[in-house]
Amino acid sequence: MHKPTGPVLGGVIGFFESPDSLLEATRKVRDSQFKHFDCYTPFAVHGLDEAQGLARSKVPYVTGAFAFTGTTCAVLWQYAASKTWWAHLVGGKPFNSLPAFVPIIFELSILFGGIATFFGMAFFNRLPKSKRIYDRSLTNDRFAIVIEPPPSDPHDPEAKVEFSTEQAESYLKSLGAKDTRKVFEEGWFA
């Protein structure tokens, strides 16, 4: 793998004053020549995913698939256990008593769904990632757009990537960014 020397350019950052101005600028960046960008906010801003043009999260499908797996497992396991493996007479009920299984079916669906949601979320967000700490104030009170250089061609990592930081900076300024500068990837493990 190509090992970079020195600080790696993360992109050009532009700070915005409010969520509204960020949203407005994000919509313009989305439709601009800069296809690679990301937004950084201290809290979830409603409408940002739409402004960024992000596709809908795939996490619900993971949750659903695993929840129904949990349902199936609970039915099969309880049926096998109480009907054949460990048949016990409880309260004169038949061995195969669906009403008694339902609480476990419910719980196991939720357990599978919940755990799958956690790991699915981590997977689709590419967590844990350590290298994207551009400015500490982004977790506190500032909003920013980072225009990133296009990723290098995986077949030809040495090829020159077309990216002008000056152009990106002036573009962000034209959108109303209060402060723009180049940022480099840094992090706890970098």
Add this chain to the structure above:
Amino acid sequence: MSNAHAADHSIENPGNLKASALMNGVFGAMVAVGAVAFLMALSNDPTTAWTAFLRAHFYFLSISLAAVFFLAIHWITTAMWDAPVIRVAEGFTAYIPFTLFSSVILMFGAHTLFKWTDPALMHSDPVIMGKTGYLNMSFWVIRTLIGVVAWIYFSRKLVGGSLSLDAGAPFRPVYEKSRKLAVIFFIFYAITFSYSAFDQLMSLDPHFFSTMFGVYTFAGSYQAFFATLAIVTILMRRAGYLKNLVNENHIHDISKMMFAFTVFWAYTGFSQYMLIWYANLPEETGYFMLRFNEHWENWSICLFVGRFFVPFFLLLPRGNKRCEELVFLTACWVLIMHYMDLNWMIQPVFFNDGPRFAFADIGTWIGFLGVAGLLVSRFYQKNNVVSTKNPYLPESVFHHHI
């Protein structure tokens, strides 16, 4: 989102619902059909007439009361999402005064419906004898009247506060007053609605008792309320009144609530069933034995599948919850299921040999629908269909969903 963003959009007041002679005529005809159906059955077959009356009475009572519960939650949580549809829900409470009338009429049918009102049977049955402290006609009448009067009072006060905003009253004092009222209403509602379900539905079989019965009835009625809210909102939107105020995000929210209470209904229904099944006490199992006999078993299964699984899977995908047509159809289905559910609680006591579906059954229900339609549409004709002075409205109209 801040108000700065909302400021670039203006909110138009759609005004009142325009009175329509056709609508009034249809509702009036429904009332006439209901009255004829009920009175005809009353002379031929009083049991059918009164079971039909009780079902229709409780059907509309439960939905309009659930609307007051929704309003109370709205004030306590200062909810934002429902601001464009809160007046629609307030309209449903216009039906509540009529429940006083229908409750009084129901008292004349008490002897046909409730076995425990028969003194001869009471003395021969030690179980009923032991319950006479609670199950006696005068206490039943007092409880019913206290409940109805309390509902009328709270619904008037809560809706009156919201209507005074339209007349220019400042928001803060209205909010403070409504919030306090809402808290008191919760306590009243929990007690009065539970005992109404006990008195009017559970005591049809005086031997049976279930502490889950009140919450089971509530769960179903709250689900049916959201179905009604979805239907009326979509119809009003199609008629152009809520066009720029309600968008797919609000439909999504209402559907989410309908979905949540679909699950809650199944949860309470199953909890009631499983504990009775597990404990296996004769006075409790009688209720389900009756409903799982050869004539009613299919109805019971259809009810559980139809009221839980069908709306559950229909409302599970996000896209479905945002599709107006599909939500409308699902809501209609849920309202049919509310009818089936109440029928399942009432009819097996009287008709061991399976469900009845006479003209009186559907006719009486149509009559009540006509009354509800007249009262609720009159409310929309007198008041703005949107609470435009609600400070959360601009935020809500432009709110966004993930």
